[in-house]
Amino acid sequence: MPRPLTTAGRAAIATGKTISSIWFFDITTDEGMMYLCDSVYGLTYNGKTYLPMGDQIQLNGELKTGVDLVPEPFPVMFNGEEQLTSGSPIRNLLTRTWWQRQVYIYQVLFEPASNWQTPIAIHYQWYGFMDTIEDAVDEGKPSGIILNCESGIFRARGKNLRTYTDKDQTEINPIDRCFLNTPLKPFQNIPFGEANWKVAGADAPPAQYTYYGYNGRAPS
Secondary structure, eight states: OEEOOOHHHHHHHHTOOOOEEEEEEEEEETTEEEEEESSSSOEEETTEEEEEOGGGEEEOSOOOOOSSSSOOEEEEEEEGGGGGSTTOHHHHHHTSOOTTOEEEEEEEEEOTTSTTOSEEEEEEEEEEEEEEEEEEOOTTSOOEEEEEEESOOOOOSSOOSSOOOHHHHHHHOTTOOTTTTOOSSSSOOOOTTSOGGGSTTOOOOOGGGSSOOGGGOOOO
């Protein structure tokens, strides 16, 4: 998933001056890490040496976050012609095992005219997994290889094996005993109005909580 801008990154953008930037790609494969960047020069950043890809690699989608618990897709496009070149990064990637392995994509801001040697801050970060690869062939356009990545896999529809309890609620509000009669085991009916020790999974309460009522008071 994307990470927010750093304080230094926001400050650099706010100045309105010209800023250089480079995208870095940390790709995990069965034969080790591949470090690529969209610069035309090889770079060393954070102790890692990145191979220059220039316009042979580009972002082909929109980095975004969502409120739904679903993977956010993000495609990366490589120059398709390079898959036939022995020793090229895209050929090396295609011949390795990469499916469902991690990929880290981030953009770094640099001081202008520093030959990308003076970083300001990381501007954007995206963590995910590689999912599929497909050919992108359009008439009259260069061929491409699209690496489809996803921001993560979420278990959204599994059953919750624990109910919300009186203890959970009193940690938020110590005097709110609304969930006093809630059973501790899931998939049980809650017989409101019954003494709470008759509810499966509940312990017998002090006498003042014999009846179900707000703040533990018996109804008047």
